[in-house]
């Protein structure tokens with residue numbers, strides 16, 4: 001993972017909220033062109049980490065470097081202009097606007113002309129399976145529709161680095177099967193992806209590299225199959241002693 | 253916006269343009285006053301309706317437009333039209349300055365509303381106290397009928413200019429709503445975090461909106477002073493215009509194109525009626541305005557335009 005090809009370098013980030021230390025001095029890097037996974041139990045600090053990378057949360061220490069530029073203190077909208085887009089785990093639709101208008105806010109970032117921005121928005125909507133809903137109010141979408149809208153808006157900004165925060169959470173298996181190829185296709189089009197995900201099937205299928213967080217610390221990193229066998233990771237997910245018990249079960 | 257809505261607006265403006273040909277001076281007076289409030293409300297609507305930043309202090313812009321126009325003519329002998337342009341520019345500048353102070357401090361919601369009110373009140377007290385603004389006795393613009401002086405013998409000319417101004421601002425609003433800026437403004441109103449994530453500069457968007465909003469409301473102030481020729485602090489910077497601009501936009505239908513115009517006509521129609529029936533009771537029109545606002549919020553939160561759309565939509569589906 002080290003080396004000159006890292007598109008995003010996050011180093012030694014810490015951040016506390018009052019007495020809660022959400023991030024305890026952790027680092028990660030994302031290689032250009034990869035799909036990198038960020039996993040860990042609830043409350044590990046993953047979403048806060050996304051906030052630090054996208055400019056919504058100011059870190060107490062550490063730095064964020066994107067394509068060689070230090071962007072640690074840069075406002076969120078300027079990072080979006082640089083090509084970093086994010087989705088929100090708790091979806092944030094523009095509830096009073098239509099699906100098409102929602103997505104067009106994203107496409108206006110690269111296209112000032114209304115007709116062009118709308119055409120791009122329409123194309124993005126079709127790509128994520130919202131093509132038939134353009135004129136619907138965003139508030140009328142189902143959970144799966146809202147997740148797609150988050151994805152569509154971020155995509156419409158034509159990002160180079162896409163941060164996906166649990167876009168599969170709350171979807172049923174068939175909806176997940178529908179959206180996995182979309183994510184594959186986004187990467188194939190040259191977009192680098194950093195994704196927070198709980199659905200392990202998706203993480204294993206999609207990710208080149210995985211970082212594992214627990215309680216504000218990075219406890220493991222590596223290829224998906226190696227990470228899954230890591231005793232520390234198993235303990236973080238299943239509780240203290242779980243790795244040893246699994247080992248015994250395996251030996252018996 | 254839909255074609256039918258636009259056609260309705262054009263028809264309404266055309267009908268209003270016929271009124272001066274048929275009606276008495278009293279009716280024309282009513283129409284001009286309603287148009288001035290409509291213009292102020294159209295300005296308010298850009299920031300409050302489209303941008304979601306509810307201001308209680310648009311008097312700050314109305315008064316600045318009015319005072320600058322009048323003072324430039326009185327004190328420096330400026331041409332009325334040049335003074336009008338300067339008045340609008342000054343209003344825009346005051347808007348930008350208040351916006352820079354308030355939005356930089358990230359004031360939103362009721363805090364924003366109260367601080368705008370405070371700014372307008374400070375200006376009112378200053379205008380009332382200073383000599384240059386004529387103090388409490390106010391300023392009278394000499395009667396000088398003639399197109400070159402932006403004064404007209406016939407009130408109907410004022411009505412037509414007012415209608416043209418309202419039409420121009422409606423066109424501008426439509427153009428804006430369909431532009432990138434309009435999309436950014438809607439995004440800021442709906443969800444600032446989501447907007448930021450999509451590259452929207454929240455501060456710049458709000459500053460543009462308040463500047464444009466202030467310029468339009470300042471134009472209403474300019475128009476007021478050219479029509480009535482008299483100005484004092486309670487007229488220029490008084491809360492009446494802040495309230496009427498806000499009420500007209502809300503009662504008409506917040507964030508809709510036609511709302512401010514329809515709201516202003518409805519508000520003033522009702523105001524005149526109550527004054528006719530109960531003219532002796534001071535402040536009765538304010539009581540009616542209050543009741544109207546409560547009724548609008550309770551029964552038609554989307555205003556007259558919204559209620560009408562729902563009614564038409566319901567009949568179509570029935």
Ligand SMILES: Nc1ncnc2c1ncn2[C@@H]1O[C@H](COP(=O)(O)OP(=O)(O)O)[C@@H](O)[C@H]1O
Pocket residue numbers: 017020021022040041042043044045046047048049
């Ligand atoms: N704005 C905030 N204020 C206070 N505490 C916060 C805030 N954001 C996150 N936290 C806390 O930081 C910790 C990490 O949260 P989060 O980043 O959402 O974890 P994850 O996404 O891994 O589930 C949690 O304990 C959470 O309560």
Ligand SMILES: [Mg+2]
Pocket residue numbers: 046047048089
């Ligand atoms: Mg999270």
